[in-house]
Amino acid sequence: MERYLSLKDHVYKYISGKINDGTLSAGDKISEPQVSEELHVSRTPVREALMQLASDGYLESLPRKGFRVQSLDTGRAQQLYEVIGTLDGRAACMCMDLLTEAELTKMQFLADSMENAIKAGLSNKYYELQVEFHNVYLDLCPNTVITDMLGKLKNNFIRKYYLFDDPEDELETLRETNQQHREIIRLFREKDADQLEHYIRDVHWDSSKAKFDSLPRA
DSSP: OOOOOOOOHHHHHHHHHHTTTSSSOOOOOOHHHHHHHHHTTHHHHHHHHHHHHHTTTTTEEEETEEEEEEEEEEHHHHHHHHHHHHHHHHHHHTTGGOOOOEEEHHHHHHHHHHHHHHTTOEEEEEEEHHHHHHHHHTTTOHHHHHHHHHHHHHTTSSSOOOOOHHHHHHHHHHHHHHHHHHHHHHHHHOOOOHHHHHIIIIIOOOGGGGGGGGOOOO
């Protein structure tokens, strides 16, 4: 059963969805009255949602001017990759002995599903499955400070997909990334903690790919 959404959550989902699908771009201002009118809700939940979106990294709060969509330049995206890779690699090591065969089988299933999504040209589905893949082990991590920090840092990536000029470049990158998912599974199975931490940090979160996650202001 789908969780009941409060009015604030409804507004949050509506605005973040428009950012994610490109309807709203970096630098675009958010009109509280317009959102209120479009969703037929009062200004209060709209304001609450905008404040939460700013706290989560989606929006930038402008004193006395409202809110606009946050930008993310390549340099900052690279810095985020480096920090996220370090935390993700460490989290994976900490839960290595907690993964059962059932979790590893689920990760394998998700990697296979991502491969099918790539072949079918369903890139949006691929990105959903990628998040689910990593959450299999992150949900088991005993250090919730690390996983909470990871969640907040990943919120800086407003889009939930890479941005490419050529669709073929996207397919090639997704195939390469999914091969990395399979390598992560192998390292989990072999319980090679040092190599797993290194691989997630320096290969899977290679900062050279951060340019695909950047969101410059128009």
